[in-house]
Amino acid sequence: MVNHNRPLDLAFGAFSHPIRRGILSRLAAGEAAVADLARPYRVSAPAISRHLRILERAGLLSRRKQGREHRLRLEHRRMEEAQRWLDEQHALWNQRLDRLEKYLKENP
Amino acid sequence: MVNHNRPLDLAFGAFSHPIRRGILSRLAAGEAAVADLARPYRVSAPAISRHLRILERAGLLSRRKQGREHRLRLEHRRMEEAQRWLDEQHALWNQRLDRLEKYLKENP
DNA sequence: ATTATGGTTAACCATTAGGTTAAATGTAGA
Protein backbone atom coordinates (compact mmCIF):
# COMPACT_ATOMS: atom_id res chain seq x y z
CA MET A 1 0.00 0.00 0.00
CA VAL A 2 2.89 2.32 -0.71
CA ASN A 3 0.93 4.05 -3.48
CA HIS A 4 3.71 6.29 -4.65
CA ASN A 5 2.27 9.23 -6.58
CA ARG A 6 5.00 11.78 -6.96
CA PRO A 7 3.06 14.13 -9.27
CA LEU A 8 0.32 14.48 -6.67
CA ASP A 9 2.91 15.05 -3.94
CA LEU A 10 4.44 17.85 -5.95
CA ALA A 11 1.13 19.41 -6.94
CA PHE A 12 -0.20 19.56 -3.41
CA GLY A 13 3.16 20.76 -2.15
CA ALA A 14 2.97 23.54 -4.71
CA PHE A 15 -0.51 24.57 -3.55
CA SER A 16 0.71 24.94 0.01
CA HIS A 17 2.09 28.46 -0.40
CA PRO A 18 -0.13 31.54 -0.79
CA ILE A 19 2.11 33.17 -3.38
CA ARG A 20 2.01 30.05 -5.52
CA ARG A 21 -1.75 29.80 -5.22
CA GLY A 22 -1.95 33.47 -6.13
CA ILE A 23 0.16 32.87 -9.20
CA LEU A 24 -2.03 29.98 -10.29
CA SER A 25 -5.17 32.09 -9.85
CA ARG A 26 -3.63 34.83 -11.90
CA LEU A 27 -2.71 32.38 -14.63
CA ALA A 28 -6.25 31.02 -14.73
CA ALA A 29 -7.13 34.35 -16.34
CA GLY A 30 -4.53 33.77 -19.06
CA GLU A 31 -0.84 33.77 -19.89
CA ALA A 32 1.50 36.18 -18.18
CA ALA A 33 5.17 37.06 -17.89
CA VAL A 34 7.22 36.69 -14.71
CA ALA A 35 7.12 40.40 -13.91
CA ASP A 36 3.31 40.44 -14.13
CA LEU A 37 3.10 37.51 -11.75
CA ALA A 38 5.57 39.06 -9.33
CA ARG A 39 3.94 42.49 -9.18
CA PRO A 40 1.42 41.83 -6.37
CA TYR A 41 4.01 40.46 -3.93
CA ARG A 42 6.62 42.16 -1.85
CA VAL A 43 9.32 39.59 -2.27
CA SER A 44 12.48 39.65 -4.35
CA ALA A 45 12.62 38.48 -7.97
CA PRO A 46 14.66 35.39 -7.10
CA ALA A 47 11.98 34.37 -4.62
CA ILE A 48 9.36 34.51 -7.36
CA SER A 49 11.67 32.69 -9.72
CA ARG A 50 11.87 29.79 -7.30
CA HIS A 51 8.13 29.68 -6.71
CA LEU A 52 7.80 29.38 -10.47
CA ARG A 53 10.34 26.60 -10.57
CA ILE A 54 8.37 24.70 -7.95
CA LEU A 55 5.14 25.14 -9.89
CA GLU A 56 6.86 24.08 -13.08
CA ARG A 57 8.43 21.01 -11.52
CA ALA A 58 4.96 20.07 -10.29
CA GLY A 59 3.73 20.26 -13.87
CA LEU A 60 1.28 23.02 -13.00
CA LEU A 61 2.58 25.52 -15.49
CA SER A 62 4.75 25.67 -18.56
CA ARG A 63 6.90 28.42 -19.91
CA ARG A 64 7.98 29.62 -23.32
CA LYS A 65 10.64 32.22 -23.83
CA GLN A 66 9.52 35.08 -26.02
CA GLY A 67 12.25 37.59 -26.51
CA ARG A 68 13.66 38.37 -23.12
CA GLU A 69 10.54 37.58 -21.22
CA HIS A 70 9.25 34.20 -20.11
CA ARG A 71 5.58 33.67 -20.72
CA LEU A 72 3.93 31.29 -18.31
CA ARG A 73 0.71 29.44 -18.77
CA LEU A 74 -1.39 27.14 -16.66
CA GLU A 75 -1.27 23.39 -17.23
CA HIS A 76 -4.67 22.36 -15.97
CA ARG A 77 -4.20 18.64 -16.48
CA ARG A 78 -2.11 18.32 -13.34
CA MET A 79 -4.42 20.69 -11.53
CA GLU A 80 -7.34 18.44 -12.36
CA GLU A 81 -5.54 15.37 -11.07
CA ALA A 82 -5.28 17.02 -7.69
CA GLN A 83 -8.90 18.03 -7.85
CA ARG A 84 -9.83 14.47 -8.73
CA TRP A 85 -8.10 13.16 -5.63
CA LEU A 86 -10.11 15.50 -3.41
CA ASP A 87 -13.31 14.62 -5.25
CA GLU A 88 -12.64 10.95 -4.64
CA GLN A 89 -12.13 11.54 -0.96
CA HIS A 90 -15.31 13.53 -0.86
CA ALA A 91 -17.19 10.69 -2.54
CA LEU A 92 -15.72 8.19 -0.10
CA TRP A 93 -16.73 9.94 3.06
CA ASN A 94 -20.12 10.96 1.71
CA GLN A 95 -20.83 7.39 0.79
CA ARG A 96 -20.02 6.40 4.33
CA LEU A 97 -22.17 9.14 5.82
CA ASP A 98 -25.05 8.13 3.57
CA ARG A 99 -24.82 4.53 4.71
CA LEU A 100 -24.75 5.70 8.29
CA GLU A 101 -27.79 7.88 7.81
CA LYS A 102 -29.69 5.08 6.13
CA TYR A 103 -28.80 2.74 8.97
CA LEU A 104 -30.02 5.20 11.55
CA LYS A 105 -33.27 5.71 9.64
CA GLU A 106 -33.88 1.96 9.48
CA ASN A 107 -32.98 1.31 13.11
CA PRO A 108 -34.84 3.98 15.04
CA MET B 1 -2.75 40.94 -2.44
CA VAL B 2 -1.00 39.03 0.29
CA ASN B 3 -4.08 36.87 0.84
CA HIS B 4 -2.76 34.94 3.79
CA ASN B 5 -4.71 31.73 4.27
CA ARG B 6 -2.80 29.63 6.73
CA PRO B 7 -5.42 26.87 7.03
CA LEU B 8 -5.26 26.27 3.30
CA ASP B 9 -1.46 26.31 3.39
CA LEU B 10 -1.48 23.67 6.08
CA ALA B 11 -4.14 21.53 4.42
CA PHE B 12 -2.38 21.42 1.07
CA GLY B 13 0.93 20.87 2.78
CA ALA B 14 -0.62 17.93 4.57
CA PHE B 15 -1.89 16.43 1.30
CA SER B 16 1.60 16.51 -0.17
CA HIS B 17 2.79 13.24 1.37
CA PRO B 18 1.53 9.83 0.22
CA ILE B 19 1.37 8.39 3.71
CA ARG B 20 -0.78 11.28 4.86
CA ARG B 21 -3.08 10.96 1.86
CA GLY B 22 -3.30 7.24 2.60
CA ILE B 23 -4.25 7.94 6.17
CA LEU B 24 -6.97 10.34 5.10
CA SER B 25 -8.36 7.80 2.64
CA ARG B 26 -8.41 5.20 5.34
CA LEU B 27 -10.22 7.57 7.68
CA ALA B 28 -12.84 8.33 5.05
CA ALA B 29 -14.03 4.78 5.73
CA GLY B 30 -14.43 5.58 9.41
CA GLU B 31 -12.62 6.10 12.70
CA ALA B 32 -9.42 4.23 13.44
CA ALA B 33 -6.64 3.98 15.99
CA VAL B 34 -3.04 4.94 15.33
CA ALA B 35 -1.89 1.34 14.95
CA ASP B 36 -4.56 0.66 12.32
CA LEU B 37 -3.43 3.68 10.35
CA ALA B 38 0.22 2.71 10.64
CA ARG B 39 -0.17 -0.91 9.57
CA PRO B 40 0.12 -0.46 5.79
CA TYR B 41 3.39 1.49 5.97
CA ARG B 42 6.92 0.37 6.61
CA VAL B 43 7.95 3.32 8.70
CA SER B 44 8.49 3.61 12.43
CA ALA B 45 5.76 4.50 14.91
CA PRO B 46 7.26 7.94 15.62
CA ALA B 47 7.15 8.70 11.90
CA ILE B 48 3.43 7.96 11.82
CA SER B 49 2.92 9.94 14.98
CA ARG B 50 4.37 13.00 13.30
CA HIS B 51 2.32 12.56 10.16
CA LEU B 52 -0.72 12.54 12.40
CA ARG B 53 0.42 15.67 14.14
CA ILE B 54 0.74 17.42 10.81
CA LEU B 55 -2.75 16.31 9.77
CA GLU B 56 -4.14 17.40 13.09
CA ARG B 57 -2.45 20.79 13.00
CA ALA B 58 -3.97 21.25 9.54
CA GLY B 59 -7.40 20.59 11.07
CA LEU B 60 -7.91 17.54 8.87
CA LEU B 61 -8.48 15.10 11.69
CA SER B 62 -9.30 15.08 15.35
CA ARG B 63 -8.40 12.64 18.05
CA ARG B 64 -9.99 11.37 21.21
CA LYS B 65 -8.18 9.16 23.69
CA GLN B 66 -10.08 6.02 24.52
CA GLY B 67 -8.23 3.96 27.04
CA ARG B 68 -4.71 3.57 25.82
CA GLU B 69 -5.47 4.07 22.21
CA HIS B 70 -6.06 7.27 20.30
CA ARG B 71 -9.02 7.17 17.96
CA LEU B 72 -8.71 9.42 14.96
CA ARG B 73 -11.47 10.69 12.78
CA LEU B 74 -11.68 12.80 9.67
CA GLU B 75 -12.64 16.47 9.88
CA HIS B 76 -14.10 17.03 6.46
CA ARG B 77 -14.80 20.72 6.89
CA ARG B 78 -11.18 21.62 6.28
CA MET B 79 -10.95 19.04 3.53
CA GLU B 80 -13.86 20.72 1.79
CA GLU B 81 -12.23 24.13 2.02
CA ALA B 82 -9.29 22.80 0.05
CA GLN B 83 -11.63 21.20 -2.44
CA ARG B 84 -13.46 24.49 -2.78
CA TRP B 85 -10.24 26.29 -3.70
CA LEU B 86 -9.57 23.82 -6.50
CA ASP B 87 -13.16 24.02 -7.66
CA GLU B 88 -12.85 27.78 -7.85
CA GLN B 89 -9.70 27.55 -9.93
CA HIS B 90 -11.42 25.08 -12.18
CA ALA B 91 -14.33 27.46 -12.63
CA LEU B 92 -11.97 30.33 -13.39
CA TRP B 93 -10.03 28.66 -16.14
CA ASN B 94 -13.10 27.00 -17.62
CA GLN B 95 -14.81 30.33 -17.81
CA ARG B 96 -11.83 31.68 -19.67
CA LEU B 97 -11.73 28.72 -22.06
CA ASP B 98 -15.45 29.11 -22.72
CA ARG B 99 -15.03 32.75 -23.60
CA LEU B 100 -12.17 31.83 -25.89
CA GLU B 101 -14.21 29.14 -27.62
CA LYS B 102 -17.13 31.48 -28.07
CA TYR B 103 -14.86 34.11 -29.53
CA LEU B 104 -13.39 31.64 -32.00
CA LYS B 105 -16.85 30.49 -33.01
CA GLU B 106 -18.00 34.04 -33.65
CA ASN B 107 -14.85 35.06 -35.53
CA PRO B 108 -14.27 32.26 -38.01
C1' DA C 1 28.96 49.81 -28.49
C1' DT C 2 26.63 50.91 -24.11
C1' DT C 3 23.18 50.68 -21.18
C1' DA C 4 18.74 49.08 -19.40
C1' DT C 5 15.43 45.38 -18.68
C1' DG C 6 13.72 40.61 -17.66
C1' DG C 7 14.95 36.81 -15.52
C1' DT C 8 17.93 33.17 -13.40
C1' DT C 9 21.89 31.34 -10.67
C1' DA C 10 25.05 31.39 -6.72
C1' DA C 11 25.90 31.63 -1.98
C1' DC C 12 24.13 32.15 2.26
C1' DC C 13 20.85 31.67 6.40
C1' DA C 14 16.93 29.96 9.27
C1' DT C 15 13.10 26.86 9.58
C1' DT C 16 10.53 22.76 8.64
C1' DA C 17 9.87 17.99 6.89
C1' DG C 18 10.78 13.29 7.20
C1' DG C 19 13.12 9.70 8.90
C1' DT C 20 15.79 6.98 12.55
C1' DT C 21 16.61 4.81 17.52
C1' DA C 22 16.10 5.16 22.43
C1' DA C 23 13.55 6.60 26.29
C1' DA C 24 9.28 8.10 28.50
C1' DT C 25 4.19 8.03 29.41
C1' DG C 26 -0.20 6.04 30.38
C1' DT C 27 -3.37 2.29 30.49
C1' DA C 28 -4.64 -2.89 30.47
C1' DG C 29 -4.04 -7.49 31.79
C1' DA C 30 -1.66 -11.50 34.55
Place this chain on the structure above:
DNA sequence: TCTACATTTAACCTAATGGTTAACCATAAT
Protein backbone atom coordinates in the same frame (compact mmCIF):
# COMPACT_ATOMS: atom_id res chain seq x y z
C1' DT D 1 2.65 -5.63 41.33
C1' DC D 2 4.93 -6.76 37.16
C1' DT D 3 4.57 -6.83 32.44
C1' DA D 4 2.93 -5.86 27.99
C1' DC D 5 0.86 -2.58 24.78
C1' DA D 6 -0.31 1.98 22.44
C1' DT D 7 1.58 6.03 21.57
C1' DT D 8 4.43 10.19 22.12
C1' DT D 9 8.74 12.78 23.13
C1' DA D 10 13.71 13.47 22.81
C1' DA D 11 17.76 13.68 20.28
C1' DC D 12 19.81 13.28 16.16
C1' DC D 13 20.53 13.39 10.95
C1' DT D 14 19.72 14.91 6.07
C1' DA D 15 17.15 17.28 2.66
C1' DA D 16 13.91 20.73 1.15
C1' DT D 17 11.47 25.57 1.75
C1' DG D 18 11.56 30.30 1.67
C1' DG D 19 13.84 34.23 1.94
C1' DT D 20 17.87 37.50 1.22
C1' DT D 21 21.77 40.07 -1.72
C1' DA D 22 25.12 39.97 -5.35
C1' DA D 23 26.51 38.41 -9.69
C1' DC D 24 25.31 36.68 -14.20
C1' DC D 25 23.07 35.98 -18.98
C1' DA D 26 20.29 37.30 -22.80
C1' DT D 27 17.68 40.48 -25.38
C1' DA D 28 16.04 45.33 -26.37
C1' DA D 29 16.72 50.13 -26.81
C1' DT D 30 19.66 54.22 -27.38
